[in-house]
Amino acid sequence: MTTSSSPRIAVLYATAQGSTRDIAEFLCDNLVARGATAALHDIAHAPDLSTIDTVVIGSAIHDMDLLPEATAYLRHNLNTLAGKDVWLFSVGLGPALRGPLGRWAGRQVPRKIAAVLGMLHPHDYIPFAGRYEREGVSWRARTMYRMLGGARYGDLRDWQAVREWSTRIGDALALPHAPASVVQP
Structure with a gap:
């Protein structure tokens, strides 16, 4: 008789204001609900990857780049990650932009992130929207946000898109489907 163990997954995140952590937590919970060991x-407290099969990594985007701790981790662990099933996500404003110019800008992968993708070759990369609060944002940044089709402030996360990506990961790992009501954002 053959026994198959559940995939061992590390879900890593670098966050500035908590949106990335919330998305990473949702992904982890969803994968556990489907039978993974995640x-x-x-x-900054990533585990030893020698016992990990799949790594899901998320980072907030600031100044069109992953957070410095995420970039440093990826560069430092590039050889180890090359032998793993890596999934990468980012959290920023791009996916929340509307209108022709905003949708175009939201589809662009910033040059520094594209360089990381070229080195890492993840299974998949997806950008998600995060929270964007008006407090502390300069007049110039607010104007640019509006010009690019930013319609509102607050929680801009699309939990359905996060759920669909989590499903893609689970399906790629051949995890059983969890009951629909198990994981809710």
Whole structure:
């Protein structure tokens, strides 16, 4: 008789204001609900990857780049990650932009992130929207946000898109489907 163990997954995140952590937590919970052995870690406290099969990594985007701790982790662990099934996501404003110019801008992968993707070759990369609060945002940044089709402030996360990506990961890992009501954002 053959026994198959559940995939061992590390879900790592680098966050600035919590949106990325929330998405990473949702992904981890969803994968556990589907039968994976998954653990959530701040990227600064990432586990030893020698016992990990799949790595899901998320980072907030600031100044059109992943957070410095995420970029440093990826560069430092590039050889180890090359032998793993890696999934990468980012959290920023791009997916929340509307209108022709905003949708175009939202589809662009920033040059620094494209360089990381070229080195890492993840199974998949997806950008998600996060939270964007008006407080502390300069007049110039608010104007640019509006010009690019930013319609509102607050929680801009699309939990259905996060759920669909989590389903793609689970399906790629051949995990059983969890009951629909198990994981809710």
